[in-house]
Each structure stands twice: as structure tokens, then as C-alpha cells.
Amino acid sequence: MAGRPREFDRDQALRQAMLAFWRRGYEGTSMSDLVAALGIASARIYAAFGSKEELFREAVALYAAGDGGFADLALSQEDDVVAAIQRMLADAVALYTRDDLPHGCMVVSAATNCSEQNDGVLEWLRAQRQARTQSVTERLRRGVADGQLGPDADVDALGDFYAAQLHGVSVQARDGVPRERLLASLAVAMTPLRIAAGKA
Amino acid sequence: MAGRPREFDRDQALRQAMLAFWRRGYEGTSMSDLVAALGIASARIYAAFGSKEELFREAVALYAAGDGGFADLALSQEDDVVAAIQRMLADAVALYTRDDLPHGCMVVSAATNCSEQNDGVLEWLRAQRQARTQSVTERLRRGVADGQLGPDADVDALGDFYAAQLHGVSVQARDGVPRERLLASLAVAMTPLRIAAGKA
DNA sequence: TCAATTGTTTGTCGATCGACAAATAATAGA
């Protein structure tokens, strides 16, 4: 273990790559874009990250481990299922409309339309969205087990519904719908769950 | 007005282009992809449509004038506002999950992530999504005027909510969520409006 | 001091991108 020390901050470069991919997507961000964003030559990027695709996957992992991980946090940290879903949606709106970050969800918008040769990353992000849907559904199921939701609550339908709401809010935020409006529509989205919880 | 007659069916070629763009998006569909899909040389495509971008815009217009125009139809043809929104969502699910067509909404998924030079088409599709949101909101407002919704119904919040639901269902359909599940989540999505209509 | 190892610089690679020029072919009207 020797060798010349790296002259740039790999974590900082990765974060810049994340922001670039978040803003313009995987194929929408070219290597020359990355060179400009990271401030280093392309050969250094390849030496540090392997390839554009590997860099992208690391960037998405960084997103998921940071701000993008709000959903699992909300679902696991709130004891009440209604509060959990409410917080998940509110955190989504807060993140997707932050002024200092690209709008919308990186997992939703970074690889929706891409060429055939990059179907791999497309499928990978798809799997992450599906996993999030399942997390929501399982949290709802726990809500039934905890007696917070009626035993006849259709947790699968509710899970798909709130997953769709998350994805839809991402699109809306990317389109520039302001935070206050998204929060207002969030209140609408909560009514089915409140009914299932007998709190309406 | 004379000249050699065109040897291919322009409408049919345009439809093939629409399907290609629908499936892979604007930048995800290369000129060579279009050459393969339309079955004609690239120079013929340029002669008939001007450029790739003009072809795309015509393709989206064809989509909006056809299957993609379901929303305005549902909103204008149904006298009851609840029935109108219900039908709009049901038609969306039906279209977005058709076996013989690309899944999801073309306007939502054809240009979410693209390079800087094509921000024009991105903005154009964004405007169409915003217009659809407004159509939904105005239909809800008419529902209040007609007395079908309570005078205190928050039509702006409901409009944003159902627009987000449309966008979210598009993402879900594209991810392979089956039709029956989307229809079940649609039933969940209808409860806020039914409450506003006093039918729950 | 000197290998071994790793990072950086510089330049460029083949493939593909969207787009079009020039030549040829087929029609309508004069």
C-alpha cells in the first residue's frame, strides 16, 4: 500500500457527480459535463471510479444514504402509521423542492428515458422504486397488525397509492409546482389513510 | 405543385416514430433507431419532417390527439365531476398498461432527463403537464359551481393531487405494476373527492 | 537509495450522434 496520494477529495467529487446526475439524469450528463462539475480530467475520473456507470451507481448510493433515504427513516422512526406516512410525504415535498438542490427525486427522474444500451441502470432504478413501494406496503401492514388501521384496510392498494403519490410529487416538483401547493395536495392525499385509521 | 410522389405513408411513419419516442424517449431514440422503426433512410425523414425535434413534436401532437387525449375527453364528457375524475384516472390506467403500447404516459416519460441542448422539448412537455393540471383544477372548480362539490372544497389542492396521481400512475405503469393493482389504488385515490362531494 | 505502487497529465481512439449535399428519379403542368 503505497503510491502517490490522490490530490482531489473523492467524496466531494462524488457529491458533485451526484448533483450533476440528479439534475440532468444519467445520459443527460456527459463525461465533459462531469469533467466540468468535478473539476478534474476525465482520466482521473476513470481512475477513481472505473466508468461513468459505476460513478452513477455510487452517486445514487450516496443519494439513497443521505437525503434520498428519508422514506425509510420516516417509516421506521414513527410509531404511528399515519404519522409515518404523513412524515414520509412531507419530507419528500421538503426535499424535492429545496432551493439548493435539484428538484424532484433522483431515483425517479435520473433514468426514465434512456437508450437501449443503458437499460441496466434503468432497471436498477426501477428496482429501487419497487423496493420503496414494498417498504410502504409493509409499513402499512404493520399498522394493521398494531391495530392502528382497521383489519379490512387494503394495505396493497394503499401502498401502491402512496408510492404513486411519491412519484407524482417528484414529477410535480420537477415541473416547478411550489412547495406550499404540494403540501396542500399532501393533505388531500392523507385522507384515505386517516379514514382507514378511523381518524376521520 | 407537382413533383415526385412520396413513396411511403407519412402518417404511418409518424405513428411509428410516436411509438419509438413513447417507448424510449426523445434522446433515447437515435436517428438510426428511427431509420429502423420507420423503415426509411434518414435523408427521407429529414425531407418529410424537417428534423428530429420537429418529428418528435409532431409525434407528441399525434399522441395528444389520440390515446393521450383521454383526460380532456373524460373531463368534458362527464356531467358529474366525480365521474369525470374517476373516468380520467381509469382511462389513464387502461392506456398506460395496454399490452400493445408502451407503458406509461408519453408526456410524462419522453423527456424527463435530457442534455442541456434539448431543454426546449423538456420545457415543452412540462408546459403540457402543467396545462393538464390546470384542466383538472378547472373541472373541479366547475364541480363546485355546479353544486356537486361543497363550496369549501379546495379545488387547487385537489387538482394538484389528481395531477400528481396521474403522473405517479404513469411511473408505476412504466415500472410494470399490473393493471389490477393500479385500479385498486385508483379506488383509494377517489375517496377525497367523494368526501368533497358528500358521497362518503 | 531504489523498486513498487498509485495518481496525474496529455493526447487520442473508434463509435455514434444529428444532419445534410449532391446526384438521380418520378411526377404534373405548359
Added chain:
DNA sequence: TCTATTATTTGTCGATCGACAAACAATTGA
């Protein structure tokens, strides 16, 4: 038939894509 007009064929253009090779620089451990 001849001219004007439009379509098709063929080939290729410059730009950009992602990716890397080779030479050089800086560090560690022997």
C-alpha cells in the same frame, strides 16, 4: 416533349460520445 418541382439514393460531414494508453510524478516500504 420540356421544364419545374418534389422524392429518393448514396455518401459523408463535423461534433461529440464514453473510454483509455502512455508517459510522467509522487509517495511508501525495503
